[in-house]
Amino acid sequence: MIIAMGVPGAGKTTVLKGLKGDYKVVNYGDLMLEIEKKEYGIKDRDEMRLLPIEKQKHAQKLVAEALAKMPHKTILDTHCSISTPSGYYPGVPFEFLKLWKVDVLVYITADAPELEARRKNDPTRVRDNDDIALHDQMNKSYLAAYSAFSGAPAVIIYNRNGKLEESVAKFQALLK
Numbered sequence: 001m002i003i004a005m006g007v008p009g010a011g012k013t014t015v016l017k018g019l020k021g022d023y024k025v026v027n028y029g030d031l032m033l034e035i036e037k038k039e040y041g042i043k044d045r046d047e048m049r050l051l052p053i054e055k056q057k058h059a060q061k062l063v064a065e066a067l068a069k070m071p072h073k074t075i076l077d078t079h080c081s082i083s084t085p086s087g088y089y090p091g092v093p094f095e096f097l098k099l100w101k102v103d104v105l106v107y108i109t110a111d112a113p114e115l116e117a118r119r120k121n122d123p124t125r126v127r128d129n130d131d132i133a134l135h136d137q138m139n140k141s142y143l144a145a146y147s148a149f150s151g152a153p154a155v156i157i158y159n160r161n162g163k164l165e166e167s168v169a170k171f172q173a174l175l176k
Contacts, residue, residue, distance in 0.1 A: 003092060003152075019171060019175065026077065027077040028079075049083065053084065072101065080138075094149050097150050107154065
């Protein structure tokens with residue numbers, strides 16, 4: 001499994017859509033949303049992070065167990081950390097990482113001003129006004145911890161404005 005992570009607005013999902021090959025891309029948030037809609041009555045992705053942490057943990061656990069049964073050629077589209085009202089929460093807790101065979105951890109990011117502009121120009125999402133630079137720094141700390149725990153290498157790809165093809169090519173090179 002390859003785990004692809006990024007701060008909201010980094011273009012992680014857009015980069016993944018540009019990849020070619022036989023890897024199946026699975027979105028952790030989509031799987032959690034299905035569970036949380038059914039069990040907690042939330043309506044959209046932007047409500048997910050507002051649920052009490054225990055409910056988020058429960059949904060995460062169900063998704064982690066399902067992911068452990070998926071075939072090896074999987075790219076998991078997720079977040080390094082989630083900014084919640086009670087603080088930053090790990091997107092990939094160690095108890096779940098140990099269930100998976102992780103080949104590489106990929107963190108997709110951009111400079112804070114670019115991320116801020118992308119968030120402002122995305123009418124499809126309701127984004128928090130969190131400190132983007134701090135969230136990016138927290139994510140890089142989580143990335144290092146995930147790498148140390150799993151033994152998988154950590155790769156950082158900068159997805160700069162106008163350079164999507166370059167970002168896709170860097171990620172694509174990891175699939176060989």
